[in-house]
Amino acid sequence: HAVVAALRGGGVVLIFPEGRSQPLPIVLPLRTGVARIVLETAGAAARTGERGDVTILPVGLAYHEPGIFRSASVVVKFGAPLPTAEARALARREPAQAVRLLTDRLHEAIRAQMVEAEDQHTLDLLVALEHAWWEEAARRGEPAGPSDPARSLAWRQEVARGAGALAVTEPDRVKDVRRRLE
Helix, strand or coil, rough: HHHHHHHCCCCCCCCCCCCCCCCCCCCCCCCCHHHHHHHHHHHHHHCCHHHHHCCCCCCEEEEEEEEEECCCCEEEEEECEEECHHHHHHHHCCHHHHHHHHHHHHHHHHHHHCCCCCHHHHHHHHHHHHHHHHHHHHCCCCCCCCCHHHHHHHHHHHHHHHHHHHHHHHHHHHHHHHHHCC
16 A cells, blocks of 8 residues: 555656566566556545546566676657546446456557567567668668667567568468568
8 A cells, every 4th residue: 555655645656567577578468456556546535535646657668688687778668648537437337347448558558669579589580670671771872770779669669560460461471581581
């Protein structure tokens, strides 16, 4: 209940909602703790006539060589604040549904802040593909690659989403491209 008290007092709390660290470049299913804390804070505030607004700020972490702690680099990407009013209203009637709604929205918001791949090797291939892409663009006289890590992350997200969609519709072509990249 110290977290609820901190939030009611205007404090900030950092929570890793997956509940554990893991080396895969994907967002694991989230635990419901964030949603429960937000809804408990809103409920406690409502009982005393206070405002129970809590801002959830989704954050994505994109590591380069995540297994090497001391030399790893990371891009931290912040998403837009997650709206909670609908879940707070729903919690009065259907608390379990409100927790699920808020947890699902947080999961999608975090996923939108990072590059997801089936494994680290796939993410490494994506990085190699990005370098090759920008080198080829430079040879054609086009502007150089992304000048900052956030642009690079956005490029990788777009390509990873496209590859995921193609893996469903054109699995043999995706396997062929992956084989050639490897």
